[in-house]
Amino acid sequence: MVGNSKINEMKIKVSHEVPICLLNQGYSDYEYILPHLLDKYGEYDLYMREAWNKGRYIILDNSLHELGKPYEESRLLHWIRELSPNEFIVPDLWEDSKGTIELAKKWMNINLGDKTTKVAVVQARSFDEAAETYSTLKKIGYQKICFSYGANYYNYVSSHPNKDFGKALGRLQVISELYSMGIIKEDHRIHLLGCCLPQEFGWYKDLPIESLDTSNPIMAGIEGIKYKAGGLEGKPKVKIDEVIDKTFDRETLDIINYNVVKFREINNLD
Numbered sequence: 001m002v003g004n005s006k007i008n009e010m011k012i013k014v015s016h017e018v019p020i021c022l023l024n025q026g027y028s029d030y031e032y033i034l035p036h037l038l039d040k041y042g043e044y045d046l047y048m049r050e051a052w053n054k055g056r057y058i059i060l061d062n063s064l065h066e067l068g069k070p071y072e073e074s075r076l077l078h079w080i081r082e083l084s085p086n087e088f089i090v091p092d093l094w095e096d097s098k099g100t101i102e103l104a105k106k107w108m109n110i111n112l113g114d115k116t117t118k119v120a121v122v123q124a125r126s127f128d129e130a131a132e133t134y135s136t137l138k139k140i141g142y143q144k145i146c147f148s149y150g151a152n153y154y155n156y157v158s159s160h161p162n163k164d165f166g167k168a169l170g171r172l173q174v175i176s177e178l179y180s181m182g183i184i185k186e187d188h189r190i191h192l193l194g195c196c197l198p199q200e201f202g203w204y205k206d207l208p209i210e211s212l213d214t215s216n217p218i219m220a221g222i223e224g225i226k227y228k229a230g231g232l233e234g235k236p237k238v239k240i241d242e243v244i245d246k247t248f249d250r251e252t253l254d255i256i257n258y259n260v261v262k263f264r265e266i267n268n269l270d
Contacts, residue, residue, distance in 0.1 A: 012201070012269060015059070016260065017215040017240045021247050023047045027260050030057035030086075032213040035071045035079050037244060044244070052083050059119075059211070060085035064092055065148070065194065066241055070103075077110075084115045089146060089191075092121040095153075097133045099123075101140075108140050119191060121146040126153050130174055131183055144189035144210065147171055149196055164196040164235050172203050179207055198259075199231030202267035215240050217263045221256030222248065231266050 015032035018025070020043045031051045038045045052058060060079060063071040070076070070091030080088055090107035093099040100123040107118060120142040124130035130153070137145055154170025155163055171192075178184040185208075192212040195201065198220075201212055219236040220227065222243055248256070264270050 012204075012209050013057075013211045014264070014269060015211070015213040016218055016263075017213065018218050019240070019243050019246055019248075020044055020047070022218065022256070025257075027218075030059060030211070033058060033060045033079075033083070033085070034063050034066060034240070035060060035076055036063045036067060037241075038079055039075060041245065048083065058083060058085040059087040059089065059191075059213070061089050061213075062091045064094065064121075065150075066239070068094070080112050080116060084113060086115065087117045087119050087144065088112060089119045089121060092123050095123055095125050095151060097124050097129045101133060101136055104137055104140055104142065108142070117143055119144045119146060121148060121193070123148070124151065124153060127157055127174055127177070129153075131178060131181070134178060135183055138188075144191060146191040146193045147175060149192070149194040149200075149214075162233065164233070168195065168197045168200040168203075172200065175204070175207060184208065196235045197232055198227065198263050199266050201269070217259035218256050219243075221252060221259045222246075224252065224255065225259075226255050227259045227262040227266070229266070 013029040015028040015030050017032060017034065018027060020041060031048060033048055038048065060083065062076060091103045093103065100121060104120045112118065120137045122130050122133050122145060124133050134145060149171060150167060154167040154174065157173050158166045158169035160166035160169055175184065175190065188208045189210045190208050192201065192209060195214045195216055198216045216236065217227065219238045220232065222238055223236050225236060
């Protein structure tokens with residue numbers, strides 16, 4: 001098989017996790033794969049194999065957010081061999097800096113082939129711990145690093161009374177402060193994992209954000225929530241695993257389509 005094309009580093013690339021029935025709708029700039037779904041749903045597996053054959057850029061996650069723990073190592077290695085993803089987000093542990101760093105060290109020594117870039121995640125319980133974790137991951141050798149959307153310490157960094165706003169603002173403040181301190185540099189590569197509020201991504205101008213993934217416009221649409229001019233005031237509750245094999249009526253699909261277009265508009269991503 002031929003290699004996949006590189007993500008254009010001059011523009012933030014977006015991927016939306018969607019139910020199987022929406023995989024062919026062209027909502028995403030690249031494929032963001034949840035490995036546990038590959039093992040559970042044949043249609044999902046088939047679509048991602050076909051995407052690989054077409055040269056789509058692929059980021060393979062480790063499913064921590066969905067499962068509460070990283071997917072089992074043997075299956076991760078299986079899917080890396082099968083799909084040769086352009087990027088693989090190595091296993092991390094929720095809000096556990098020490099454990100995440102240990103896993104990052106372990107996976108840095110696992111040969112995944114020349115085509116796959118290993119990506120690590122900042123897990124922490126405070127700003128200082130996040131700064132130390134980021135610096136350590138860079139020293140280990142990670143070229144690209146993720147920041148998750150839901151870390152509880154974001155609400156200490158930004159004490160907004162709306163917790164979803166606080167987490168969105170908190171992540172922005174953490175990344176901005178790390179940048180102003182010179183810990184994050186202009187040529188670094190950052191991925192944003194998910195979001196509490198869809199309008200957050202428009203706040204990262206002049207920061208080295210390379211890519212992001214979020215199911216927000218789809219999950220909001222499934223709940224019947226249509227984006228307002230400025231986005232949302234709270235995070236949708238439904239999760240991708242709850243709707244991965246569902247189908248939807250025309251009204252719901254229209255809201256999803258509206259939200260996907262509006263998502264790019266409110267974040268100036270076109």
